[in-house]
Amino acid sequence: MNTTPFNTLIQTFIGNIPDAMRLSSRLCDKARALDFLAPLLIRLYLAPVFWMAGTKKFANFSDTAEWFGNGDWGLGLPAPYVLVFLVALFELVGALCMLLGFATRPICLPLMVIMAVAAVTAHLQNGWLAIATGSGIFATDRTVGAIERLERAKEILQAQGDYDWITEHGALVVLNNGIEFAATYLVMLLALFFLGGGRFVSADYWLRRRYGID
Template identity: 70%
Template structure:
């Protein structure tokens, strides 16, 4: 078929009609937009709860790590910093779980993520788990993978490697900013979107009082 035989006007018209139908379908899907903030909240709540309760269980050692200038973070008033962090994480978990004060609590939680990224993870680059390829691979992660391969070879030679790995593969923790940055982005979305409709306390309080 010759290109001159194609009815471009009719083709454009059909494309416009198709786009309109897709747009109408997407508009109907908007009725489920409350799922996005709900899932973000339900994902972050246990992460924050575990982080806060772990600091409570290891309060003294966490204070030492926050304050030590040689092998820790070297922060001033470390006991106060730990207490504030615990409070933000525990309250943040509860507020996000129930969808109460979501936009408000997102702010201090984002501050916690930024501080954690800069003071704890920044020096290790992006990757949370060491990888030997990709855009974010570094000399550090390449060296970690080399050591991981050596460790695997030793385990394969002297241990029951199939049993050791049947519940998951061995990895090297790189401790980069990946998780902190991801949580920050999720919290930023919640800051702008709020807790969402129907399944958040904020939604019902707003309907009742505003």
């Protein structure tokens, strides 16, 4: 069997890899003119997340503090009232900083700590998934059991209620409360810590230009 044409094809392909990589690099470099979009969109995504989290904690301050401090049905954390106040304050200040792009990198540090502590204390025991699904590599006995209960709940609603109206704006799900959301927010904050608030559309950018800070 003559393999010369095949070998020639492979050698040609391999020989063109550096040129293809250089072309790809040049094209990607041209896209850097829009590099401010990534941190901007991350900031705008996170701002309402932290604003809602902070305002909810202040609105339900006593109940949240009891959950923070109770070792039987809560998190069992020390000084729960102080912790709730500090966490809610950082979340509200963080939301405003995200919105304005002000002190973006410094505010990411306490918010990352909050997300890491939340992931470990409140979500880790529930596994990875935020919403329970009964299959896949991230499914656990907990999520499989949740799907069984969800199917039973659907049967009850279909038999005794207007199921089409109930599910008109979205399917029924079971909240698994795993670390998925906390981990996602932590990764986004880590990206902002290194990227900063971004060019043109952040207060940090204009303040650095105003005071000649690199």
